[in-house]
Amino acid sequence: MSEKIKQYIVELFQQGKIKAFLGLKDESGHIVPHLFSNAEDLDGLNFGTERYPLNKILIQLYKRYPDVTIGILIRGCDERGLKELYKWNQLQPEKIIAVGIACSKEQAEYCECSKPYPDTCISGEQTPGVDNKTVKKIDSLEISERLNYWLDNFSRCIKCYGCRDICPMCFCNECSLEEVEFIERGKIPPENPIFHLSRAVHMAGRCIDCGLCEEACPSIIPLRTLYKKVTDIIEDHFSYRPGYDDGKSPLNILGPRPEE
Amino acid sequence: MDYRSVLTICPYCGCGCGLVLQILDGKIIGTLPSKKNPVNVGKLCIKGWNAHEFITSSERITKPLIRKNGDLREVGWDEALEFTSSELKRIKQHNGPDSLAFMSSAKCTNEENYLFQKFARAVVGTNNVDHCARL
Amino acid sequence: MKDLLEFFGLEPERLRLEWISSSEGQKFARVINEFADQVGELGASPIITKRP
Numbered sequence: 001m002s003e004k005i006k007q008y009i010v011e012l013f014q015q016g017k018i019k020a021f022l023g024l025k026d027e028s029g030h031i032v033p034h035l036f037s038n039a040e041d042l043d044g045l046n047f048g049t050e051r052y053p054l055n056k057i058l059i060q061l062y063k064r065y066p067d068v069t070i071g072i073l074i075r076g077c078d079e080r081g082l083k084e085l086y087k088w089n090q091l092q093p094e095k096i097i098a099v100g101i102a103c104s105k106e107q108a109e110y111c112e113c114s115k116p117y118p119d120t121c122i123s124g125e126q127t128p129g130v131d132n133k134t135v136k137k138i139d140s141l142e143i144s145e146r147l148n149y150w151l152d153n154f155s156r157c158i159k160c161y162g163c164r165d166i167c168p169m170c171f172c173n174e175c176s177l178e179e180v181e182f183i184e185r186g187k188i189p190p191e192n193p194i195f196h197l198s199r200a201v202h203m204a205g206r207c208i209d210c211g212l213c214e215e216a217c218p219s220i221i222p223l224r225t226l227y228k229k230v231t232d233i234i235e236d237h238f239s240y241r242p243g244y245d246d247g248k249s250p251l252n253i254l255g256p257r258p259e260e
Numbered sequence: 261m262d263y264r265s266v267l268t269i270c271p272y273c274g275c276g277c278g279l280v281l282q283i284l285d286g287k288i289i290g291t292l293p294s295k296k297n298p299v300n301v302g303k304l305c306i307k308g309w310n311a312h313e314f315i316t317s318s319e320r321i322t323k324p325l326i327r328k329n330g331d332l333r334e335v336g337w338d339e340a341l342e343f344t345s346s347e348l349k350r351i352k353q354h355n356g357p358d359s360l361a362f363m364s365s366a367k368c369t370n371e372e373n374y375l376f377q378k379f380a381r382a383v384v385g386t387n388n389v390d391h392c393a394r395l
Numbered sequence: 396m397k398d399l400l401e402f403f404g405l406e407p408e409r410l411r412l413e414w415i416s417s418s419e420g421q422k423f424a425r426v427i428n429e430f431a432d433q434v435g436e437l438g439a440s441p442i443i444t445k446r447p
Binding site for chain 1: 261262263264265267278280282284285289290292293294295296297300302303304305306308309
Binding site: 138139143144145146147148149150151192193197200201226229230233236237 | 396398399401402403404405406441442
């Protein structure tokens with residue numbers, strides 16, 4: 001599988017379609033993000049199960065070099081991220097060539113991913129989307145059991161901001177979770193449950209369910225389940241799913257001017 | 261346009277979490293957790309996530325400073341070293357070695373911290389030495 | 396947001412959104428009294444009672 005993709009990328013370079021390729025590299029056994037600047041470089045390119053928020057890095061590159069066309073390695077979730085970031089004007093589709101890989105069945109089940117392959121899929125077998133069991137499990141609990149579950153989980157939060165720092169959809173210059181009037185400083189766990197419920201509300205219509213937040217949480221808080229629920233709520237009320245071709249998020253639309 | 265990752269270990273506490281420093285055009289722009297590192301397995305605390313910030317912080321001292329008349333003034337190295345050694349001697353003589361405390365930094369190298377505590381213990385004669393990772 | 400509160404474990408009736416202009420004083424008084432009664436019946440917030 002990897003040879004097919006490497007060849008595809010080599011051709012992109014040779015045809016002058018991309019200036020550089022953003023992917024993952026194996027560095028002495030550790031997987032890290034890397035920008036490959038020519039075809040010869042591609043030997044270290046890797047597709048293990050470790051994932052990084054490449055979209056987030058792409059935004060940094062785009063800010064500095066808005067005129068350069070860059071290739072990027074994407075999975076199903078990354079493609080949802082790209083589509084959503086285009087709608088929020090953080091990236092320009094004309095400057096990006098996505099090279100997609102499909103996730104394995106194990107990966108799709110681990111993520112309970114609704115679509116574990118991108119549209120622009122170059123390699124990998126496309127497995128079907130997996131149903132959302134963790135959210136259903138919480139829904140089935142009694143209301144007071146649910147409260148205990150969430151309060152317990154949030155009480156382990158160490159306010160590392162890892163969930164926010166790693167999220168590919170978080171690009172706000174001023175984050176409300178850092179507002180002193182809103183979230184008191186020097187308090188661990190941070191305002192329970194306001195801190196996490198606020199983040200959940202901000203993820204509405206934005207979360208593309210990549211799961212990096214839960215992977216980055218040192219306290220193993222089931223963040224993904226919370227944000228999956230928020231995504232379900234938005235889909236129920238507005239028929240909108242982030243990262244699909246459903247138009248703009250209902251929270252991204254400024255309405256018509258009120259009548260004078 | 262050059263973007264690369266540099267693997268390193270967090271300088272703060274004794275855990276030794278693996279960091280992936282993000283370098284864009286030779287400057288550090290951010291930090292990511294190292295996913296395959298067995299110590300932190302892709303997770304970081306808030307100090308680790310922001311470990312890169314002190315490098316280019318505007319608050320870093322770049323020249324020796326001495327407080328004169330309540331204000332910090334830039335001085336040369338000779339004056340700074342002379343002032344420090346004479347004051348340390350005076351206070352040690354007057355109030356004893358334990359009236360002095362030595363505060364180092366986890367961001368210094370192990371070698372610098374070894375030298376620092378050797379100075380505090382063997383030269384000045386006090387055990388009052390610590391650094392920011394314990395605070 | 397009511398759906399989210401319910402998922403979290405709080406009764407959705409604890410949240411109410413209304414649009415009231417500053418000139419609708421009577422409506423404001425009525426809504427607030429109604430809501431106060433409604434929440435009073437639900438009892439003290441379980442977060443206050445449960446928080447360690």
